[in-house]
Structures are given as structure tokens and as C-alpha cells.
Amino acid sequence: xxxxxxxxxxxxxxxxxxxxxxxxxxxxxxxxxxxxxxxxxxxxxxxxxxxxxxxxxxxxxxxxxxxxxxxxxxxxxxxxxxxxxxxxxxxxxxxxxxxxxxxxxxxxxxxxxxxxxxxxxxxxxxxxxxxxxxxxxxxxxxxxxxxxxxxxxxxxxxxxxxxxxxxxxxxxxxxxxxxxxxxxxxxxxxxxxxxxxxxxxxxxxxxxxxxxxxxxxxxxxxxxxxxxxxxxxxxxxxxxxxxxxxxxxxxxxxxxxxxxxxxxxxxxxxxxxxxxxxxxxxxxxxxxxx
Amino acid sequence: xxxxxxxxxxxxxxxxxxxxxxxxxxxxxxxxxxxxxxxxxxxxxxxxxxxxxxxxxxxxxxxxxxxxxxxxxxxxxxxxxxxxxxxxxxxxxxxxxxxxxxxxxxxxxxxxxxxxxxxxxxxxxxxxxxxxxxxxxxxxxxxxxxxxxxxxxxxxxxxxxxxxxxxxxxxxxxxxxxxxxxxxxxxxxxxxxxxxxxxxxxxxxxxxxxxxxxxxxxxxxxxxxxxxxxxxxxxxxxxxxxxxxxxxxxxxxxxxxxxxxxxxxxxxxxxxxxxxxxxxxxxxxxxxxxxxxxxxxxxxxxxxxxxxxxxxxxxxxxxxxxxxxxxxxxxxxxxxxxxxxxxxxxxxxxxxxxxxxxxxxxxxxxxxxxxxxxxxxxxxxxxxxxxxxxxxxxxxxxxxxxxxxxxxxxxxxxxxxxxxxxxxxxxxxxxxxxxxxxxxxxxxxxxxxxxxxxxxxxxxxxxxxxxxxxxxxxxxxxxxxxxxxxxxxxxxxxxxxxxxxxxxxxxxxxxxxxxxxxxxxxxxxxxxxxxxxxxxxxxxxxxxxxxxxxxxxxxxxxxxxxxxxxxxxxxxxxxxxxxx
Numbered sequence: 048x049x050x051x052x053x054x055x056x057x058x059x060x061x062x063x064x065x066x067x068x069x070x071x072x073x074x075x076x077x078x079x080x081x082x083x084x085x086x087x088x089x090x091x092x093x094x095x096x097x098x099x100x101x102x103x104x105x106x107x108x109x110x111x112x113x114x115x116x117x118x119x120x121x122x123x124x125x126x127x128x129x130x131x132x133x134x135x136x137x138x139x140x141x142x143x144x145x146x147x148x149x150x151x152x153x154x155x156x157x158x159x160x161x162x163x164x165x166x167x168x169x170x171x172x173x174x175x176x177x178x179x180x181x182x183x184x185x186x187x188x189x190x191x192x193x194x195x196x197x198x199x200x201x202x203x204x205x206x207x208x209x210x211x212x213x214x215x216x217x218x219x220x221x222x223x224x225x226x227x228x229x230x231x232x233x234x235x236x237x238x239x240x241x242x243x244x245x246x247x248x249x250x251x252x253x254x255x256x257x258x259x260x261x262x263x264x265x266x267x268x269x270x271x272x273x274x275x276x277x278x279x280x281x282x283x284x285x286x287x288x289x290x291x292x293x294x295x296x297x298x299x300x301x302x303x304x305x306x307x308x309x310x311x312x313x314x315x316x317x318x319x320x321x322x323x324x325x326x327x328x329x330x331x332x333x334x335x336x337x
Numbered sequence: 338x339x340x341x342x343x344x345x346x347x348x349x350x351x352x353x354x355x356x357x358x359x360x361x362x363x364x365x366x367x368x369x370x371x372x373x374x375x376x377x378x379x380x381x382x383x384x385x386x387x388x389x390x391x392x393x394x395x396x397x398x399x400x401x402x403x404x405x406x407x408x409x410x411x412x413x414x415x416x417x418x419x420x421x422x423x424x425x426x427x428x429x430x431x432x433x434x435x436x437x438x439x440x441x442x443x444x445x446x447x448x449x450x451x452x453x454x455x456x457x458x459x460x461x462x463x464x465x466x467x468x469x470x471x472x473x474x475x476x477x478x479x480x481x482x483x484x485x486x487x488x489x490x491x492x493x494x495x496x497x498x499x500x501x502x503x504x505x506x507x508x509x510x511x512x513x514x515x516x517x518x519x520x521x522x523x524x525x526x527x528x529x530x531x532x533x534x535x536x537x538x539x540x541x542x543x544x545x546x547x548x549x550x551x552x553x554x555x556x557x558x559x560x561x562x563x564x565x566x567x568x569x570x571x572x573x574x575x576x577x578x579x580x581x582x583x584x585x586x587x588x589x590x591x592x593x594x595x596x597x598x599x600x601x602x603x604x605x606x607x608x609x610x611x612x613x614x615x616x617x618x619x620x621x622x623x624x625x626x627x628x629x630x631x632x633x634x635x636x637x638x639x640x641x642x643x644x645x646x647x648x649x650x651x652x653x654x655x656x657x658x659x660x661x662x663x664x665x666x667x668x669x670x671x672x673x674x675x676x677x678x679x680x681x682x683x684x685x686x687x688x689x690x691x692x693x694x695x696x697x698x699x700x701x702x703x704x705x706x707x708x709x710x711x712x713x714x715x716x717x718x719x720x721x722x723x724x725x726x727x728x729x730x731x732x733x734x735x736x737x738x739x740x741x742x743x744x745x746x747x748x749x750x751x752x753x754x755x756x757x758x759x760x761x762x763x764x765x766x767x768x769x770x771x772x773x774x775x776x777x778x779x780x781x782x783x784x785x786x787x788x789x790x791x792x793x794x795x796x797x798x799x800x801x802x803x804x805x806x807x808x809x810x811x812x813x814x815x816x817x818x819x820x821x822x823x824x825x826x827x828x829x830x831x832x833x834x835x836x837x838x839x840x841x842x843x844x845x846x847x848x849x850x851x852x853x854x855x856x857x858x859x860x861x862x863x864x865x866x867x868x869x870x871x872x873x874x875x876x877x878x879x880x881x882x883x884x885x886x887x888x889x890x891x892x893x894x895x896x897x898x899x900x901x902x903x904x905x906x907x908x909x910x911x912x913x914x915x916x917x
Contacts, residue, residue: 131622135682147675150670165719246487279804283795291800
């Protein structure tokens with residue numbers, strides 16, 4: 048009996064030590080078990096929701112396994128032991144149901160709050176692009192702060208890259224880029240997603256959640272990058288043979304760099320267009336017209 | 338005088354046995370409409386396709402073991418990936434459950450057969466035809482349209498091969514088979530229960546069979562409709578899913594998601610039935626609350642499929658619907674939690690014999706708990722935006738499906754193989770395989786989960802280095818291989834036991850449900866004498882009566898046929914000598 052008691056105490060100490068280790072490991076584990084660091088308000092809201100959900104899940108897992116292991120160890124068949132034949136009495140489920148209902152209701156309400164918060168487009172900050180842009184009050188469930196400049200960018204998915212159309216210029220004559228999206232820092236960027244072929248999905252983990260790009264539909268999402276740098280992501284909707292290569296990069300620059308990027312890009316595009324029309328003119332002039 | 342009973346009266350009947358067979362054994366097997374024979378064929382075919390799914394998983398994990406791997410062509414990977422989910426769910430998990438349902442459920446309610454035996458047999462051959470259609474296309478060019486063949490990708494403009502047609506037709510045939518199966522089982526369980534076998538006394542596994550059949554009846558036709566519409570789109574100029582003509586590709590996603598979510602609930606209910614049947618005899622203790630287990634399973638069957646939109650949080654669906662889906666998905670934590678509470682309370686206070694069957698059942702509880710906790714996290718809309726369609730959701734789903742179908746299936750086979758073959762399945766190999774499966778599964782599922790949280794999409798044929806994903810994928814691949822070796826070991830154990838296991842008696846576990854009242858294997862007509870049922874533990878009652886020597890079996894007096902004299906009481910000395 049004494050040895051059993053000692054063993055039990057030893058097991059208790061081991062469990063406590065492991066729990067302490069686990070607590071120590073939390074900061075280290077955050078990088079292993081958590082998402083990438085957020086660089087946009089909506090992404091950080093998603094992080095909050097993730098950590099709450101994963102901790103609730105971990106607590107449930109640990110509780111179930113603790114009871115399972117205890118039951119398995121304590122109630123194994125041994126010589127001379129007979130089972131107690133009992134079944135559930137009246138209201139046997141009231142006690143376990145209370146915490147379960149509390150968890151379900153709590154998570155549900157919390158998730159609704161976080162969903163609304165994630166969808167609230169935050170106003171452009173002081174370092175952001177102050178230029179005038181199209182202002183839209185409500186776009187597909189996103190609520191947009193009135194009076195704040197928002198950078199509207201069309202994102203068009205096609206197999207297997209993304210095309211980005213920047214605001215400014217006539218509709219057929221807009222500045223565009225492929226693969227890499229360049230945006231100013233600290234600016235509310237509104238993305239209008241669509242697709243020209245199959246369904247794609249926009250996902251830059253550091254800048255918010257996933258959104259479908261569906262042919263024939265305009266779906267919106269937003270982000271506001273909090274620092275300069277390049278953030279990568281890739282489509283998460285299977286789109287055929289080269290699906291794994293359908294990546295996207297968001298290049299975040301300062302407001303001045305963004306403006307110079309747009310103007311230089313516009314110049315490049317004009318040059319290219321001139322070149323093409325010249326070549327086209329040469330070839331058509333060489334061909335005898337009937 | 339027996340008390341009045343629910344489904345008529347029990348009478349001894351004249352049965353003919355050992356009529357010489359005139360046909361070869363395999364023809365007898367293939368054409369027999371006996372529900373037990375059909376169930377065995379289902380189990381055999383499902384385990385074969387399970388081996389295929391396992392191979393596909395290993396192939397995919399070989400490719401994902403290091404970044405930018407080129408071991409396997411992207412095309413080959415996409416073909417394997419496109420058939421993997423449908424193999425795992427439609428050709429392995431559901432049919433394995435159906436085979437056990439077909440074999441065991443009629444025995445558990447004391448039925449002499451099933452209501453529509455030929456429909457039952459036809460459902461099996463439809464399913465096998467579906468499987469062969471999907472895998473037949475591997476001889477030419479199989480589908481590369483993704484795990485659910487979502488349009489517009491599966492429209493002829495982007496998938497102009499007959500592989501997608503084979504995928505559509507094969508899946509449709511199998512699902513049609515399941516619907517036929519469900520019709521038969523629902524009718525059987527409604528009309529052919531033994532006297533006294535009221536619904537509240539039906540064993541949990543049979544209750545799972547009943548609920549699962551209803552689920553297939555509801556979800557199967559939805560998938561069939563989607564597949565037929567897609568087929569019309571591809572071949573007869575339909576525009577159901579063509580956005581260029583006002584069609585809605587998202588409609589197909591709704592339908593397919595509804596079916597796969599229903600299949601998911603089906604597997605959870607199957608596993609719940611198995612665990613609730615396996616734990617009591619090994620703990621020598623009745624189920625903690627039969628009523629509680631049955632209500633929880635019913636709740637899962639109703640609420641589970643209604644949460645289908647929780648796979649589609651990124652789609653342009655009004656927020657109110659997404660919140661509704663989240664409500665159903667989060668509410669599932671209550672019945673599932675109460676089920677687990679029930680199982681722990683069933684072990685509590687008992688004397689658990691640690692044979693392989695209860696250990697696999699406990700392993701199934703553990704794996705499903707971990708997977709469902711991941712599912713709970715993923716059900717919250719903001720978290721879903723982050724981890725759906727990534728390997729995180731795949732890891733959670735695989736933990737639940739392996740827990741339910743593989744561990745739950747192995748527990749069921751360990752428990753019921755003595756009934757099916759009269760031979761025990763060896764415990765030694767099974768106990769060696771269980772830790773391999775569990776450790777491998779946890780390494781695989783958890784690492785896949787955390788890689789997905791970092792943003793690794795599901796279904797990619799390669800991932801890129803320098804994104805911090807290398808370690809996760811390496812461990813996940815090793816875990817998958819360890820799990821696969823464990824599953825192979827246990828499959829070998831089962832195959833060995835089928836022909837060469839140790840011979841055992843008719844009731845090796847001392848269980849309390851009616852299937853153990855029949856001989857092992859049962860005769861074609863299942864029971865020489867159908868007992869009258871007076872509680873949810875009929876065999877326990879019989880054993881106790883024999884121990885107390887108070888039991889004489891009397892047939893109930895006939896009510897509707899006064900011209901025949903009521904038969905005399907038949908002294909069988911207790912039902913044991915009747916069937917032993």
C-alpha cells in the first residue's frame with residue numbers, strides 16, 4: 048500500500064512537472080503551433096479567434112484523455128474484483144451538459160463578435176496613401192468607414208497566376224501587374240476578386256483569411272498592412288495541373304514608393320503598347336492589301 | 338404466458354438446412370441474397386478499397402516529404418489525389434460500416450432475414466460497379482478534377498477527358514447502391530424486429546444502422562442530383578454550373594458539401610454505435626445510459642449534416658447562413674461530449690478486460706476527440722477563414738475518419754469476427770499494431786494541422802522550401818508511413834484470422850445482445866428460436882434465468898388463428914440448448 052501511495056505521488060509530481068514544462072513551452076510553442084505573425088488588423092483578429100479556439104480544444108482533449116486513462120488504469124479487470132452494475136440515474140446528464148452548453152454558447156457568441164470585427168474595414172492610418180480613391184459605403188458584407196480613403200484593387204484569378212489592376216486611368220487602360228501586388232503601407236486596401244476560368248481562392252496568411260474568386264462574381268476582402276515587406280501566400284482552391292505553383296506575393300511599400308511604382312509602371316506599359324502597335328503597323332504595312 | 342409484444346408472436350418454425358448446393362461456392366457467394374453473405378462481401382470489398390486508399394495516402398505523403406519534390410509527376414499526383422477522398426469515404430468507410438450493419442443489425446433485433454434481400458444484394462453490386470468504374474479509368478486517363486470534381490474545373494472546357502465521366506458515374510453508382518441499401522435496412526428495422534424488441538431496447542449499433550440509413554436516404558440523393566446535373570452539363574449541353582450562362586458553380590459545392598458532411602456524421606454515428614456495443618461486455622457492465630447514447634446519436638444525425646456550409650466560409654454566402662452553419666457545427670460539441678461522458682461512465686466501476694476490441698474502441702474515442710476538437714476550432718468562422726482548405730482541416734478530418742472508420746472498424750471486426758467466422762482474431766498482433774496506428778496518426782494529423790495553420794493548402798503536389806513548412810511535412814509523412822504499417826499489420830491479422838484463427842464458442846465475450854444468441858456463424862435463417870425480448874440486455878436476462886433455473890420457454894398463444902390449437906409449451910431447457 049505504501050509503495051502504491053508513493054507511486055501515486057510520483058505520478059502526481061511527474062504530471063505537475065510536465066504541466067510546468069508545458070507552461071514554459073507556451074512562448075516557444077506559439078511559433079510552432081500558431082499561425083504566422085499577423086500584419087493586418089483582420090489577420091490579428093483571426094489570430095485571437097484561433098488561439099481561443101485552440102486552447103478550448105486542447106482543454107477538451109486533455110480532459111477527455113485524463114478521464115480515459117484514469118478509467119483504463121483504475122478499472123481494468125483484476126482477480127477478485129467484480130463490476131458494479133449501475134446505469135444512469137435521473138438527470139445524470141445535467142452536470143456534464145452544463146459546461147458543454149457553456150462552451151458551445153461561449154464559442155458561438157465569441158465567434159460572431161470576431162467575425163464582425165474581422166469584416167470591419169479599418170480606416171487608413173497616418174502613414175498611408177492619402178490620395179483620393181473611389182469610396183464605397185458597403186461592399187458585400189464589409190462595412191467601410193466613411194470619409195476614409197480606400198485603395199480599390201481588382202484581383203483576377205486565372206490558371207495559374209493572379210492579375211492585379213490598380214485604380215486610376217480609364218477602364219481599359221489601367222495599370223496592372225501579374226503575380227506580385229504592390230500596395231502602400233498603413234492603407235486600407237479593398238480587393239475585388241473574380242476569376243476568368245475556374246474557382247480560385249485568395250489567401251495571404253499574414254494579411255487575413257481566405258476568400259473565393261469565382262467566375263462571374265465580385266467578392267471583396269480587405270487588409271491594411273502594418274509594415275513594409277513582402278508577404279506570400281497561395282491559392283487554396285484546387286485548379287488543375289499546376290495548382291501548387293499558383294502563388295501570390297504582396298509587396299508592401301511606403302506611400303511615396305507606391306506612387307512612383309504606379310507612374311513607372313504606367314510608363315512601361317505605354318512604352319510596351321507603343322512598341323507593339325509599331326510592330327503591328329510594320330507587319331500590316333508589309334502585307335499587300337487586296 | 339409471455340406479455341403482449343410489439344411485433345407479433347414468436348413461434349418455432351420448421352427450417353430446412355443442409356440442402357445440397359448445386360453451384361460453385363463463389364457463385365453462391367456472389368448471388369446469395371442472405372444479408373450475412375452480402376455483409377461479408379461489403380466488408381471484404383471495403384477493406385480492399387481501404388488498402389487502395391492507404392496506398393494513395395502513402396504515395397501522396399512520399400511526394401510531400403521534402404520541399405519541391407519531383408519524385409512523382411504532378412499529373413500522377415493529381416490523379417491519385419482526385420480519387421483519394423472518394424475512395425476513402427465512398428468506397429471504404431461507408432461500405433465497411435454498411436457491411437457490418439447488414440450482417441449484424443438484423444441479428445441484433447432478432448430478425449430472420451431482411452425485408453428486401455435482393456435490393457440488398459443489388460446495392461452491393463452497384464457499389465462494386467462504381468468502384469470498378471472509377472478505378473477502371475486508371476487504365477486510360479482518370480479524373481484530375483480534384484477530390485469532389487467541383488465545377489467549373491470539372492466542366493468539359495477544363496477537363497476534357499472521360500476520366501471525369503468515370504468519376505461521376507462511379508461515384509453515382511456507389512451512392513445509388515447506398516440509397517438502395519438504406520431502403521432495405523430502414524424497412525427491415527421498422528418491421529422485422531423480434532417480439533418485445535421495442536426501439537428503446539434496440540442495441541446502439543442497430544440504432545446507428547437505423548440513423549445511418551436515414552442519413553444515406555437524405556444525403557445520397559442530393560449527391561446523385563449534383564452528379565446527374567454535372568453529367569448533363571458535360572454531355573447534353575446543360576448550364577447548371579456554367580457561370581457564363583447564369584449557372585452557379587457554388588450550387589454543386591453546396592450539394593457535394595452536404596453529402597460529404599452527411600458521410601462524416603454517418604461515420605461518427607457508426608463509431609458511436611460500435612463503441613457503445615463493445616465497451617459493456619468487456620467491462621462486464623451495462624451501458625451507462627442507453628437512452629442518452631441513442632438521443633446523442635439522433636442529435637448528431639440531425640444537426641451534423643445541417644452544418645454543411647461550415648466547409649464554405651470563404652464562399653460568397655450571406656453572413657446569416659454562415660452563422661447558422663456555425664451554430665449547428667458548434668452545437669455538435671454537446672451530443673459528442675455527452676457521448677464521451679457516457680463511454681467513460683460505462684468503463685467506470687467496471688472490470689475492463691483489455692482485449693483488442695475495447696482497446697481499439699478506446700483508441701477510436703481518443704482519435705475522434707482530437708479530430709473533433711480540431712473541427713470545433715475550424716467551425717468558428719474567423720478560424721475557418723484561416724484553416725479551411727488547408728492541411729489543417731485535412732488533418733482534423735483524417736483524425737476523425739481514421740478514428741471512426743479504421744479504429745472503430747477494427748474494434749467492430751475484432752468484436753464480431755467470432756460471430757462471422759466462428760474464429761477469434763489474434764490479440765497479440767492487434768495490440769502491437771494499435772500503438773503504431775495511434776502514434777502515426779497523431780504525428781500525421783497534428784503536423785498536418787499545424788502546417789495548415791501556417792498556410793499550406795491541401796491537395797498541392799509540392800510545397801516550397803523557405804516557408805517554415807519542411808519540418809511539419811517530414812514528420813507528417815513519417816507519421817503517415819508508421820500509421821500505414823500499423824494498418825497493414827492489423828489487416829494481415831484479420832485476413833489470417835478469417836481462415837486460421839482459433840476456433841471459439843458461440844458467445845466468446847459474454848455479451849448481452851441478441852446476435853450472440855445465434856450460432857457462430859449463424860445459419861441462413863439466423864435463429865432456430867426467436868426469443869422474446871424483455872429488456873435491452875436479452876441475453877443477460879436469459880443467463881440470469883438459467884442461473885436461477887426459473888426459465889421455461891413458452892410460445893405465446895396465437896391470437897388470429899383460433900382454428901389451430903395453441904402449441905404446447907416447448908421445453909428447451911433454456912434457449913442455450915436450442916441453438917447450441
